[in-house]
Amino acid sequence: MCAAVLSLEAIALGLTTPVMIAISDVPAGTAVAIGLGLAVVCLLLAGMLRAEWAYLAGYVVQVAAIGLGFVIPVMFGLGAVFAALWAGADLLGRKIERERAEAWAAWRAEQG
Numbered sequence: 001m002c003a004a005v006l007s008l009e010a011i012a013l014g015l016t017t018p019v020m021i022a023i024s025d026v027p028a029g030t031a032v033a034i035g036l037g038l039a040v041v042c043l044l045l046a047g048m049l050r051a052e053w054a055y056l057a058g059y060v061v062q063v064a065a066i067g068l069g070f071v072i073p074v075m076f077g078l079g080a081v082f083a084a085l086w087a088g089a090d091l092l093g094r095k096i097e098r099e100r101a102e103a104w105a106a107w108r109a110e111q112g
Contacts, residue, residue, distance in 0.1 A: 001089035003046040006058060009082045010042035013065060016072055024071050034071075038064055055090055062086050 017035030020026040026034075041061060048054040062083035069076030 001093055002049055002055070002058060002086065005082065005085045005089050006042040006046040006061070009061070009065065009086075010039040010046075012078060012082070013042060013068075014039035016068060016075065019072055026071060034068070038068075058086055058090070 014036055016038075017031050020031035020035060021028050038061065041057075045054050045057055045061065049058075062079065065082055066076060066079035069079060
């Protein structure tokens with residue numbers, strides 16, 4: 001689920017690039033570095049979620065997405081939505097993994 005959130009967020013962050021250029025008058029190079037840079041980071045992290053540090057990096061991306069609100073005000077809200085989705089996916093995923101491990105341990109105890 002976390003990979004799906006990051007993948008969708010990559011699209012939203014990539015689309016902030018033309019908005020920063022056209023509406024916020026951010027220089028094109030800066031807008032590309034920020035918008036597309038964050039989008040690429042999201043996609044890379046989506047593929048690295050087997051490592052625990054990638055989840056922490058995902059929270060950093062959420063803070064950066066909300067921080068984009070200082071340049072594009074709508075990102076305060078959109079970033080908060082993605083942050084909530086990210087936190088929900090992370091917490092729910094951890095709960096599922098914990099319950100799966102408990103179920104396997106119970107099954108093995110019954111078999112042995």
